[in-house]
Amino acid sequence: MEGYCVKCKAKKEIKDAAEVTMKNGRKAMKGKCPSCGTGMFRILGKA
Template sequence: MAETYNGYCVKCRAKRDFEGKVEESNNRRMAKGICPVCGTKMTRILGKAA
């Protein structure tokens, strides 16, 4: 299920909204997606699941 998240693109050096999926690794939830402008992978660390 893809949702919209706000994250920082390192290549563009700007905050952008991106479509992403929630994944879990090392007991951390994070949204992973692609920058809509340059195509670089973006991640955003999320809070713990309630």
């Protein structure tokens, strides 16, 4: 799963990705940037 790293300013593959449910019920992926280790977050579809 790819996400955007705001520190590297580039799209990267999310390392240690885990699916989480936000408090509004939507699904998201949470993990770390493989280059700099910054937290990455990607909101998934409404399904």
